[in-house]
Amino acid sequence: MSSQLQSTTSAQSIPSYLHADDLGPWGNYLRQVDRVAPYLGSSSRWLETLKRPKRILIVDVPIELDNGTVAHFEGYRVQHNVSRGPGKGGVRYHQDVTLSEVMALSAWMSVKNAAVNVPYGGAKGGIRVDPRKLSRGELERVTRRYTSEIGIIIGPNTDIPAPDVNTNEQIMAWMMDTYSMNQGQTATGVVTGKPISLGGSLGRREATGRGVFVVGTEAARRVGLDIQGARIAVQGFGNVGGIAARLFEEAGAKVIAVQDHTGSLYKASGIDTNALLAHVANTGGVGGFTGADPLANDEFWTIESDILIPAALENQITEKNAGKIKTKIIVEGANGPTTTAADDILHDKGVLIIPDVVANAGGVTVSYFEWVQDFSSFFWTEDEINQRLERVMREAFNAVWQVASENKVSMRTAAFIVACKRILMAREMRGLYP
Numbered sequence: 001m002s003s004q005l006q007s008t009t010s011a012q013s014i015p016s017y018l019h020a021d022d023l024g025p026w027g028n029y030l031r032q033v034d035r036v037a038p039y040l041g042s043s044s045r046w047l048e049t050l051k052r053p054k055r056i057l058i059v060d061v062p063i064e065l066d067n068g069t070v071a072h073f074e075g076y077r078v079q080h081n082v083s084r085g086p087g088k089g090g091v092r093y094h095q096d097v098t099l100s101e102v103m104a105l106s107a108w109m110s111v112k113n114a115a116v117n118v119p120y121g122g123a124k125g126g127i128r129v130d131p132r133k134l135s136r137g138e139l140e141r142v143t144r145r146y147t148s149e150i151g152i153i154i155g156p157n158t159d160i161p162a163p164d165v166n167t168n169e170q171i172m173a174w175m176m177d178t179y180s181m182n183q184g185q186t187a188t189g190v191v192t193g194k195p196i197s198l199g200g201s202l203g204r205r206e207a208t209g210r211g212v213f214v215v216g217t218e219a220a221r222r223v224g225l226d227i228q229g230a231r232i233a234v235q236g237f238g239n240v241g242g243i244a245a246r247l248f249e250e251a252g253a254k255v256i257a258v259q260d261h262t263g264s265l266y267k268a269s270g271i272d273t274n275a276l277l278a279h280v281a282n283t284g285g286v287g288g289f290t291g292a293d294p295l296a297n298d299e300f301w302t303i304e305s306d307i308l309i310p311a312a313l314e315n316q317i318t319e320k321n322a323g324k325i326k327t328k329i330i331v332e333g334a335n336g337p338t339t340t341a342a343d344d345i346l347h348d349k350g351v352l353i354i355p356d357v358v359a360n361a362g363g364v365t366v367s368y369f370e371w372v373q374d375f376s377s378f379f380w381t382e383d384e385i386n387q388r389l390e391r392v393m394r395e396a397f398n399a400v401w402q403v404a405s406e407n408k409v410s411m412r413t414a415a416f417i418v419a420c421k422r423i424l425m426a427r428e429m430r431g432l433y434p
Contacts, residue, residue: 018099018100018103023100024098024100024101024104025098025100025101025103025104025105025314025315025336026100026101026103026104026107027100028104028314028315028336028339028340029103029104029107029108029336030051031340032340032412032416033047033050033051033416033420035340035413035416036413036416036417036420039407039409039413039417040417040420040421040424041421043420043421043424043425043428044424046424046427046428047424049081049083049423049424049427050081050107050110050420050423050424053078053079053080053081053103053106053107054079054080054081054082054121055078055079055153056076056077056078056079056099056103057076057077057078057149057150057152057153058074058075058076058099059074059075059076059077059146059149059150060072060073060074060075060149061073061074061075061127061129061142061145061146061149062145063138063141063142063145064141065138066135066137066138073127073128073129073142073146074127074128075125075126075127075128075146075149075150076097076099076102076124076125076126076127077091077102077123077124077125077150077153077154077159077161078099078102078103078105078106078123078124078125079106079121079122079123079153079159080103080106080107080109080110080121080122080123080124081107081110081121081122081423081427082121082123082158082159083121083423083426083427083430084113084114084119084120084121084422084423084426085113085118085119085120085121086120086121086155086156086157086158086159086160087106087109087120087121087122087123087158087159087160088109088113088118088120088121088122088123088159088160088162088364088367088368089105089106089109089122089123089124089125089161089162089164089364090105090124090125090161090162090163090164090165090167090193090363091124091125091126091127091146091161091162091163091164091167091171091175092105092124092125092126092127092164092165092166092167093126093127093129093130093131093142093165093166093167093171094126094128094129094130094165094166095128095129095130096128097126097127097128097129098128101126101314102124102125102126103124104314104336105124105126105314105335105336106122106123106124107122108122108335108336108356108357109121109122109123109124109364110122110419110423111357111415111416111419111420111423112356112357112358112360112361112364112419113361113364113419114418114419114420114422114423115357115358115361115396115400115415115418115419116358116361116364116365116392116393116396117392117395117396117422118364118365118368118392119368120160120364120368123159123160123161124164125146125150125161126164127142127146129142131166139171140174143171143174143175143178144174144175144178147174147175147178147179148178148182151178151179151182154179154190155179155187155190156187156189156190156371156374156375160189160190160191160192160367160371161175161190161191161192162191162192162193162363162364162367163193165313168193169193169194169195169200169205170195172191172192172193172194172195172200173194173195173198175190175191176188176190176191176194176198179191188374189371189374189375192204192367192368192370192371193205193363193367193370194370199370199373199374200370201366201367201369201370201373201379201380201385202379202380202381202382202385203366203369203382203385203386203389204363204366204367204370205239206239206243207362207363207365207366207367207385207389208239208240208243208333208360208362208363209239209240209241209242209243209244209245209246209247209311209333209362210243210244210247210362210386210389210390211359211360211361211362211363211365211389211393212240212243212244212309212311212331212333212359212360212362213243213244213247213248213251214362214389214390214393214394214397215331215354215358215359215393215394215397216244216248216307216309216329216331216354216359217251218393218394218397218398219329219331219352219354219397220306220307220329222401223328223329223352225306225307225328225329227248227251227252227253228251228252228253229252229253229254230248230252230253230254230306230307231253231254231256231304231305231306231307232245232248232249232253232254232255232256232305232306232307232308232309233255233256233257233258233300233303233305233307233308233309233327234255234257234258234259234308234309234311234333235258235259235260235300235308235309235310235311235312235316235334235337236259236260236309236310236311236312236313236333236334237258237259237260237276237277237280237285237286237311238260238280238311240311240333240334240360240363241258241260241309241311241312241333242273242276242277242280244309244311244331244333245258245273245276245309246273246274246277248307249270249273253306253307254269254270255270255271255273256268256269256270256271256303256305257295257300257303257305258271258276258286258292259286259295259297259300259312260280260285260286260287260312261285261312262283262284262285262286262287262288263285263286263287263288263294263295263297264286264294264295264296264297264299264300265286265289265292265293265294265295266292266293266294266295266299266300266303267291267292267293271291271292272291275289275291276289276291276292279291298321301317301321301324301325302324302325302326303326304326304327305326305327305328306327306328306329307327307328307329307330307331308325308327308329308330308331309330309331309332309333310330310332310333310334310337310338311333311334311337311360312334312337313334313337314334314335314336314337315336315337315339316334316337316338317330317337317338317339317342317346318339318341318342319339319341319342319345321342322338322341322342322345322346323345323349325346325349325351327351328351328352329351329352329353329354330346330351330352330353330354331354331359332353332354332355332356332359332360333356333359333360334356334360335356335360336356337356338353343410343412347410352411353410353411353412354397354411355411355412355415357412357415357416357419358393358396358397358400358411358415361393361396362389362393365389365392365393366385366389369385369388369389399418400414400415400418401414403417403418
């Protein structure tokens with residue numbers, strides 16, 4: 001554990017079920033909260049609320065594999081804070097999922113939902129599994145068993161899961177159906193990111209990438225960067241990075257570098273994003289795409305760009321590579337892609353970072369729209385949804401920009417100031433029961 005964390009975070013803030021010397025992503029979140037503490041005013045008396053998840057559920061997920069053997073997977077659902085509304089956050093399937101990671105992601109969801117002012121708290125879920133090694137039937141059985149195990153704490157008015165890494169609308173359909181069967185009635189509002197035929201919302205699949213594009217263009221406008229001809233580098237080329245890249249290209253920018261788990265690409269004149277999206281859909285990754293030159297993975301971070309979009313996993317920008325990065329604006333499409341140490345290095349270099357809790361909030365914003373539409377059984381057009389999304393994202397960006405300017409702090413610290421004040425004000429107004 002870093003000396004900074006030791007000096008600012010009390011031992012009581014470190015859960016007994018985590019190793020104090022290696023808090024992982026949760027430690028990164030705690031450091032972010034400590035940085036915002038001096039700006040919270042009277043709300044600071046409730047600060048410890050932000051450092052303690054409200055509820056943690058760890059479940060065993062046993063299934064019968066296609067070969068007849070029984071396999072066990074570990075699943076999590078963490079509700080960080082529900083002062084402002086039901087828990088809200090995705091479910092990821094990944095072989096490296098840890099409790100620390102899910103705790104941090106749930107906390108960032110609390111901050112994200114408050115930063116864009118949607119009436120949700122923060123939650124997150126995950127299963128430690130490599131879904132690529134499962135058949136479709138095994139994947140369905142894992143999903144249904146996990147949903148049954150966490151069914152005691154999720155619900156349309158308590159905690160609403162959504163897609164995340166390696167999960168999609170099919171996973172959400174299985175989750176919704178499983179929860180509904182256990183309840184004895186159809187409950188479309190228990191998850192978001194569902195298929196349109198089951199109460200999903202138009203525009204949801206592209207919402208996070210669209211939100212990244214909206215705040216990226218707003219940031220560029222603020223610093224006088226012309227999107228026409230701007231050089232874009234994107235790490236991760238799925239629903240977030242791929243969609244954002246396509247929208248930037250349509251706006252006149254050039255996507256010059258791309259990286260995912262299968263490799264890295266570079267083309268100074270700009271990569272054809274539609275062709276690359278088609279290649280990824282067919283092959284599962286950017287590797288082997290012939291419309292650009294292959295690039296060593298380490299060299300991706302040294303490519304000179306105007307906007308860099310990390311849209312893969314957390315902790316991708318660290319003190320090891322932050323000094324090599326040559327860009328004007330970083331728009332965080334992923335959750336927690338930049339460590340606090342890297343934050344400081346980039347800030348000293350004059351790089352403007354639009355933090356994840358604002359930049360990638362488009363997904364949860366349209367998830368909120370979906371939830372509202374499910375309750376009312378009245379659905380909006382895609383144009384209406386995109387217009388509402390853009391308004392919410394721009395208002396959130398402008399509010400955070402104003403706080404950053406007034407307090408002379410980074411956009412990340414400003415986002416935490418805005419969000420944490422909203423969370424703690426709700427906590428104070430509700431009081432303690434009993």
